[in-house]
Amino acid sequence: MFDLRQRVNRILIKLSYRFGVSRLWSMPKKLAIDPTNHCDLKCPLCPTGLGDQTVSRGLMELNQFKSVIDHLGKW
Missing domain, CATH: 4.10.910 (30s ribosomal protein s13; domain 2)
Incomplete structure (x- = not known):
């Protein structure tokens, strides 16, 4: 529990x-992490899917991902 x-x-x-x-x-009660924004889908709520050119394409560093999980994992 x-x-x-x-x-x-x-x-x-x-x-x-x-x-x-x-x-x-x-x-946050729930958290969704997108480790990359390299995607060909056209999801209407996603900046990548909408073709937003102000968002640079890239991958999340493993150290940054681990830091987020370590910080928020207990919640």
Whole structure:
């Protein structure tokens, strides 16, 4: 089940939503990481799929990926 930290985080998510704050008081409940934006699909919600030229193409460094996972993995 959830430990105390996760329970408190879920309460903070709900309070942030209820009070309509512009910056959340919690850590994200879910996270999706795109390690690359080299893609030929045309997804309507994705900057790469929309052909946004302001976003440079590239790969996420493994060290950066590990850092994100290490920081947010406990949540």
